[in-house]
Amino acid sequence: MEFIDLQRQYCALKKEIDEAIHSVLNKSDYILGEEVGLFESELAKYVGARHCVTCANGTDALSITLKALNISQTDAVFVPAFTFFATAEVVSLNNSACIFVDVDERTFNMSSESLERAIKLVKKEGKYNPKAVIAVDLFGQCADYDKIRKITNQYGLFLIEDGAQGFGGEIREKRACSFGDISTTSFFPAKPLGCYGDGGAIFTDDSDYAALLKSLRFHGKGADKYDNVRIGYNSRLDTIQAAILRVKLKAFKERELEKRQQIAAFYDKNLKGLVKTPFLQEGYKSSYAQYTIILKDGEQRNNLQDYLKKHGIPSMVYYPKSMHNQTVYKDYTLNRDELKVSQNLEQCVLSLPMHPYLTDEETQRIVDKIKESLC
Numbered sequence: 611m612e613f614i615d616l617q618r619q620y621c622a623l624k625k626e627i628d629e630a631i632h633s634v635l636n637k638s639d640y641i642l643g644e645e646v647g648l649f650e651s652e653l654a655k656y657v658g659a660r661h662c663v664t665c666a667n668g669t670d671a672l673s674i675t676l677k678a679l680n681i682s683q684t685d686a687v688f689v690p691a692f693t694f695f696a697t698a699e700v701v702s703l704n705n706s707a708c709i710f711v712d713v714d715e716r717t718f719n720m721s722s723e724s725l726e727r728a729i730k731l732v733k734k735e736g737k738y739n740p741k742a743v744i745a746v747d748l749f750g751q752c753a754d755y756d757k758i759r760k761i762t763n764q765y766g767l768f769l770i771e772d773g774a775q776g777f778g779g780e781i782r783e784k785r786a787c788s789f790g791d792i793s794t795t796s797f798f799p800a801k802p803l804g805c806y807g808d809g810g811a812i813f814t815d816d817s818d819y820a821a822l823l824k825s826l827r828f829h830g831k832g833a834d835k836y837d838n839v840r841i842g843y844n845s846r847l848d849t850i851q852a853a854i855l856r857v858k859l860k861a862f863k864e865r866e867l868e869k870r871q872q873i874a875a876f877y878d879k880n881l882k883g884l885v886k887t888p889f890l891q892e893g894y895k896s897s898y899a900q901y902t903i904i905l906k907d908g909e910q911r912n913n914l915q916d917y918l919k920k921h922g923i924p925s926m927v928y929y930p931k932s933m934h935n936q937t938v939y940k941d942y943t944l945n946r947d948e949l950k951v952s953q954n955l956e957q958c959v960l961s962l963p964m965h966p967y968l969t970d971e972e973t974q975r976i977v978d979k980i981k982e983s984l985c
C-alpha cells in the first residue's frame with residue numbers, strides 16, 4: 611500500500627496524459643507555451659480569481675508574492691508555527707522578520723487570537739513594522755479567513771493565502787486560493803493537484819499585481835523580454851507540466867476531489883470516538899491534502915505508527931517539528947511560550963494514507979488495524 615499512490619493515478623489517466631505530453635513534444639514550445647496560458651485560464655476560473663500566474667514551485671510562488679508586495683527587511687510577516695518549512699523560509703530568505711503564530715488545536719490552522727497577540731507584541735517592541743500575514747490552508751482546510759481578514763484589515767496588513775495544501779477546499783462555495791490579496795499554491799506531486807515534477811501558481815484579483823507577478827517570474831522583464839525593468843526570478847511552469855496538469859485538473863474536478871472527501875467521510879465514521887478525527891469549521895469543505903488524526907500523546911502515536919508499519923500500512927508525521935523547533939530558528943525568542951498548541955501537535959499527530967485511488971478494501975484494512983492497535 612502506498613501513502614499517496616501516483617502510479618495508480620497515472621494508470622487511470624495514462625492515455626490522456628501521454629497524448630498531452632506528446633502534443634507538447636510535437637510543438638516543442640517548452641517554455642511558456644500554449645498550454646501554460648490555457649492552464650492559467652482554467653485555474654483562475656476554477657479558483658474564482660481574476661488572474662493566475664504560474665511559476666516553478668509553491669515556494670517561489672510565495673517568494674515572488676513577497677517581492678510583489680514590496681515587503682522589506684524592516685517588515686514583520688506573521689506565519690503559523692505549525693506548517694511546512696517553506697512558509698517560514700521565504701520570509702527569512704526575504705530578510706524580513708518571521709514571526710510565529712500558534713494554531714487552533716482543532717483545525718491545525720492559524721489562531722486569530724494568537725495572531726492578534728503577536729501583532730500587538732511586535733508593535734510594542736517597535737523593531738519591525740507589521741506588514742503581512744501568510745495564512746496556511748493546512749491539510750486541505752482553508753484557514754479561518756472571516757476572522758483573519760478582520761484582523762489584517764484592522765491593522766492594515768496584507769493577507770497572503772498559502773494554499774499549497776488547500777487547493778480544492780471551500781468556505782461557503784468560495785474556493786481556496788481566492789482569499790488572499792495574493793494567494794499561492796503548489797503542484798508538487800503529493801499535493802491535492804500535483805504535476806510530474808515541481809510547479810506552482812499565484813492568484814490575485816488585482817491586475818496591477820498580476821502584471822508585476824508576470825514580470826517577476828521572468829527576470830523582471832518589461833514590455834520586451836530583453837528589457838529588464840526590475841530584478842526578478844527565473845521561475846516558470848514548464849509547458850509539459852501545464853499539459854499534464856490540464857488533464858489532472860479535469861480528473862480532480864470530475865472525480866478525484868469527491869473521492870477524497872468520501873474516503874475522509876469513511877475514516878471519520880469509523881474512527882470517531884477512538885481518536886480525534888479532523889474537525890471542519892461550519893461551511894468549510896476540505897480537499898484533504900492529508901487526513902490527520904490526533905492521538906492522546908506521543909507514546910500512543912508512535913505505537914500506532916509502528917503497529918501500522920508492521921502490517922504494511924504507511925503513515926506520516928506531519929509535522930514532527932514546528933517552526934520554532936527547527937534548528938535554523940533556535941535563536942527565535944520573541945513569543946516561544948505562545949506556541950503551545952503547535953508544540954503539542956508535533957507529538958500527537960499522524961497522517962493516514964489519503965489519495966483518490968484507495969480501494970474500499972484498503973481503507974477498511976487501515977481502519978481495522980487502527981482499531982486493533984488502540985483497543
Ligand SMILES: *Cc1c(COP(=O)(O)O)cnc(C)c1O
Pocket residue numbers: 667668669670693694696697746772774775796797798808809810
Ligand atoms: C508544499 C508546500 C509549500 C511549498 O511548495 P513547493 O512546490 O514544494 O515549493 C509551501 N507551503 C506549504 C504549506 C506546503 O505544503
